[in-house]
Amino acid sequence: MFDDLDDAALVAAIEEHTRAEAAQGAARLAAIAELTRRRELSAGDDRVLWACDAWSAASAEVSAAMGISARASSREMRIALALRDRLPKVAALYADGKLSSRIVSTITWRTRLVEDGEALARIDERVAEHATRWGTLSGEKLERAVDLWVDCYDPAAVIRTRLAARDRDVSIGSSDDPTVTTSLWGRLLASDAEALRRRLAQMVAGVCETDPRTPGQRRADALGALGAGAQTLACQCGTDCPKAGSDGGGDHVVIHVVANQAAVDHAAATDDPALSGEGPLITETSPPPPDAAAVIIGAGAIPTPLLAELLRRGAKVTTVAAPTESEPRYRPSTALDRFVRVRDEACRFPGCTRAAVFADIDHTVPHPDGATHASNLKCLCREHHLLKTFWTGPDGWADHQLPDGTVVWRSPAGREYRTAPGAALFFPDWDTTTATLPRPKRRPSTAQRNVRVPKRRRTREAERRSRIKAERQRNQNCIAPRSRAPAQSS
Structure with missing residues (x-):
């Protein structure tokens, strides 16, 4: 593609595509902002106190379209709305490809506490004048550059470093962790x-x-x-x-490790003392079969020596199989529950990564019209379970489940998304197909479901304004001493 270009032309191509990528990102965020506005307007005032409100509904569509989690899609929506409604000059630069997504994300985050319209307009103007020269700044210096202009026009809106006690946290796991161990750090x-x-x-x-x-x-x-x-x-x-x-x-604690028979047999024959501290590394005494696989639900694959250590410590081994008959009750049996969670491994909504062990078991066709059967059950996290249950109807979400566990989703915009069972990734030879169920006679109406919808104590917007008010007040207390006139000497 670039074989006939010299070095200068290659660098020029990199610059051009970088600008084009930024412009495309700006167009994507503009579309996200418009979709969010439409969903909030169409929901009306009756759903603002729903646990799965209009924001959740819009977030679900964004996450499905982008293949990202609900939290990541909410972040995209916040940035999109900030650019459209609060920072038009910064948004214009982004649309022209003159700012990167990293810079735009930092600007929108560091200006989130500004409430006065006039101050925000001045900050937008000043930041836009200088932001095109911020591309080489580190993350910390970039934040300081934005904070400089926020401090000029609205000192109480500067995102200040909180006390160390407020920053206490414990984090488990990092993207570069080896498969045997997991990092742990915190305060x-x-x-x-x-x-x-x-x-x-x-x-x-x-x-x-x-x-x-x-x-x-x-x-x-x-x-x-x-x-x-x-x-x-x-x-x-x-x-x-x-x-x-x-x-x-x-x-006291149960950890579910899913492994095929090849991995279990190999682990049972593995005698590796390294896990007990007799060696510096965990090593295989013999390579596992190519089809051997073991995974902790929600945490990823694990090596055979670690599986061998779990077996040595007395881990209980249970064969997972789907019951062949429908069960005459709403709540599935232990065996059926286990099969569905092992098959799915995660929430089955597009883009969601919530582990199946923390998810609800959902009847795709609601009970009692839908059977309590593996072909009609899937894992959904609580947020997407509520969304599927209450944001339904002609302009809502619809789902259809196939016998092999594949779930076909139709969004309010008419887009179709398919999610395969998580077990298909780690255990491609496992046939998860169960019986084909007859079509139900009827489905409960939306009105019947609305009675049971969980409610919030306050709207999402009220919660946001309360947090901003509290943080601004803390900031005001910090900057109050510098606003006082110096004491007069006698």
Whole structure:
């Protein structure tokens, strides 16, 4: 495609396509803003207190169209509305391809607390004058550049760094984590951190000196055992030590690992001592069969040695199969529930990644007209379950389920989306097809469902304004001292 271009032409092509990409992004956000406006207008005032309000409905359409999560689609909608309604000059630069998506995202986020229309217009103008020169700034410097103009016209709207205690958080997992371990980092209150440190030290001290793990491995295992509800850390010395055995954590927390028979057979034959601390790395004693696969629902694939360690510790192995007959009740049996969650692995709404273990079991054709059968059951997170239930009808969402578990969705705009069972990704040889069910005679009307719709205490917009008001007040308290006149010396 570019074989006949010299270096200068290649760089020019990169610049041109970068501008075109930004312009396309601006056009996409403009379409998102318009769709959000239409959905909010068509919903009327009767749905503003619904748990699945007009914003949720618009977010579902955006997430399905873009193949992203509901949280990511809400972020796109916030940026889109900010560009259209609050920052027209910045939006114009973005539409011309003169600003990147990164810069636009930062500008819209750092100006979200500005409420005065005149101040916002001035900030928009000043930022637009200088933003085209911000492309090389780092994330922190870019934020400071935007904050400079916000501080000039509305000091209480500057996004300020909060106290360390307010920033406490714990994060688990990173995109570059290896498959065997998961990273953990965060910030605790000093008192909580000291209590955790002492508790881990007590658990580590409970094993004998011949335990093969390093001190760091013992602390990591102690934290894992504590998270599972255990009070002690089992010793792994391999002798008749009274401190050996199980730590009891598995009695409190259940983790579902799905594996095919090839992975289970290979793991049962694997004897790798590295997990117990006798080696620096987890290594395979023999390569697993090419069709072996094991996955933690909601967390991704795991290697055979880790599966072998779970089996060594006494993990219960259960065969997953779909009951062949419909069940005469609304709530599915344990076996049917297990099959549906293992088959789906995640919420079946387009773009949603909520793990099946945290999702609801939904009847595609509502009960009692729809059978409690694997061909009529799927996993939906609570938000998309409410959306499917209450945003229905000719101008709402409709879904149809095929015997192999595929779900066909039709959006209010008439677009069609298909989602395959999650098991098809990790276990392509597993045939999840179940019986073809007869077409139901009728379906409940929307009016029947509206009676049971969950309600909010306040509208989404009222919640947003309350948060902005509270944050502006905190900022005002911080900037008040600098507004006072200096004390007069006597």
